[in-house]
Amino acid sequence: MTMTKTLCILASFLWLGAAHAQETIPPDALVKQVTLEVIDIIAKDKEIRSGDRAKLIGVIDAKVLPHFDFASMTSLAMGQNWRVATPEQKKLLVESFRTLLVRTYASALAAYSEQKFDFRPLRAKPTDTDVTVQVRVLQPGQQPVPIDYSMEKTPSGWKVYDVMVGGVSLVANYRTEFATVVRSTGIDGLIKDLQTKNKTLERRSAAPADKK
């Protein structure tokens, strides 16, 4: 009885300890670790490098997605329209927006994975819960392209809620676009547009005729 109890307590401490350890990876270290891991996988995988988009998306799903907060990205991109969306609409919006972002991310990775990265030291206080992690993509003969990850501390670790590439925020950029579509065809219209877009991209990446 006491033995089991002790074991239980010990086990729960161990579990807490593990969860805690994962949670405390600082945001800049997390970005660096994930980026290098993914770049390394791409470098070693012949199929991905020869254009296997489905496999690359699989890698992103497994390694990158857990660190993104798509619900908050979607709500920020929707702005005021988020508040009037029904729970069902919200679910569909998050799903279809995530699919679009992952596909775009995969193409960006495929195009730029051979560049060098410069991970900037984090400028934030240890108590901050909302930080910007800066990475720069170094290209020969050109000004480096800054990539800024806006990250928020959550109970399950640091999560990315916006990405700025060269000073352009993805979330802010989609906000006008989404608002325009919602104004003309409503939230359901936007969901339909996103889904159609995703289907087109899927069909195109399935057809090997589209060479990179």
Place this chain on the structure above:
Amino acid sequence: MRRVFLLLAVLAASGCATSPDADPRDPLEPMNRALFNFNDAFDEAIGTPVAKGYRAVLHQEIRTRISNFFSNLGDVFIGVNNILQGKFQDGVEDWARVAFNSTIGLAGIHDVASEMGLEKHDEDFGQTFGHWGIGSGPYLVLPFLGPSTLRDGTGLALDFYADPMNEFSPSEVRDPLWVVRLINRRADLLDASSLLEQAALDRYIFLRDAYLQRRRSQIYDGSPPRQRDEEVNEPPPPAVK
């Protein structure tokens, strides 16, 4: 020439007349969209195929040398613009880049200055005007050249006017160089444009917003003051539907 202005004026007027819920930053949207479609058609028919061919024929290594050569010419006025913005150290660095790259770097084809720790900057007259506090004015899509604004378009005219390549003679050398420069530039942007194609629901809006955000960031050298979320690209009142 006068007829062109007349045409522009008419288009501008028609632009103002329509679109009750236009974005305040883009009052000329109908005209801009027409030019955007024109540029797109031109790019699809000529720009992209030529750029792809260029990329297929020339090895990456050679293309980098070519980019470096033009980039070195650009550094002269990047320096001037930094000085005009009061960033004297950056300006001096730009000219030091030109000095090293033009000599040790063999007319600029090797970017030795970057290896020495003199980083490339990114300035132009449009950014200088912005730095001086001049607002962007309405968004404009320029024929062949793409996204701009009244301020940046004016800046661009100055950029072209001041470009060191104008000093090259004879024109038998200069003109082909301009062509190579433009093709090289388009080739550099191939990856970016195919990404845009993928990411956007409405490419016109996506590109416009990306351009306006990017210029704002450039004017503040990569760290613009944070805007409240509502202020960034917020369109007129939302329709609840």
